[in-house]
Amino acid sequence: MAAGSIFTALMFGLSFTEIALKSLQLITMPVLLGMTLAVIAPRIPQLLASLRLPAQVVRRAGQTGRAIARHHLLVVLAGMCLMGLWPFIQPYGWTAPLVAAGGMLLGLTRPEEQRAWQRGVSIAMAALLLVWAVGMSASQQGRRVAERTADQLVSRTAVVVLSTERLSMSGSPGPLVEDLGKDQHYRYRYGRLRLLVERGKRYYLLPLGWRHRTDPTYVIDDDDTLRIELYPGTQPPR
Numbered sequence: 694m695a696a697g698s699i700f701t702a703l704m705f706g707l708s709f710t711e712i713a714l715k716s717l718q719l720i721t722m723p724v725l726l727g728m729t730l731a732v733i734a735p736r737i738p739q740l741l742a743s744l745r746l747p748a749q750v751v752r753r754a755g756q757t758g759r760a761i762a763r764h765h766l767l768v769v770l771a772g773m774c775l776m777g778l779w780p781f782i783q784p785y786g787w788t789a790p791l792v793a794a795g796g797m798l799l800g801l802t803r804p805e806e807q808r809a810w811q812r813g814v815s816i817a818m819a820a821l822l823l824v825w826a827v828g829m830s831a832s833q834q835g836r837r838v839a840e841r842t843a844d845q846l847v848s849r850t851a852v853v854v855l856s857t858e859r860l861s862m863s864g865s866p867g868p869l870v871e872d873l874g875k876d877q878h879y880r881y882r883y884g885r886l887r888l889l890v891e892r893g894k895r896y897y898l899l900p901l902g903w904r905h906r907t908d909p910t911y912v913i914d915d916d917d918t919l920r921i922e923l924y925p926g927t928q929p930p931r
Contacts, residue, residue, distance in 0.1 A: 768796030787829035794822035839905035851924040855879035866902035
């Protein structure tokens, strides 16, 4: 996970084990497949031979694999070209560093063509490009989750916050605020809220009509001045 993502996860109260598991979820299937193919591609001939396929098929696969490895710089160049086409390949921009990293990993299968320091640089660059690809893929995944949350917000757990003091919950759209009167212990009632997540008596709340690009998330710490009431959300039509 990027440093900002780790900081956010720690704010949500996630343990390091949970952070590690969440980090694995960021490696989406296309990125994982691309990384796996780049690693196993040079060993495909051995795999085919172990399956006892005809020698001609194994030989052709070996020739193809060696040709691809021999021209790995063209794969790296293809990744660089994709970076040049950055505005036109969105939201799949993560494919550019992934292709470039795959080319560098293929080059490592030909140790006779590289010195030790060149191999070290290739490994470092491939690792950085893979981190970049995973980060962009995670960002895309996060945007999809935010959009889905906004679209289905009404179905999430409804929250009513009762407070002895007026809370600062600004922004538009905001919660529905009611003054129940000075004779009430919990004088202020905040409704039209939905629960995003709860961690250690800290509630992250979204107002109905929330827009993921611009609107705030309210963070409420439960204490003696508050009462948090949870209700079922409205189920979307099926």
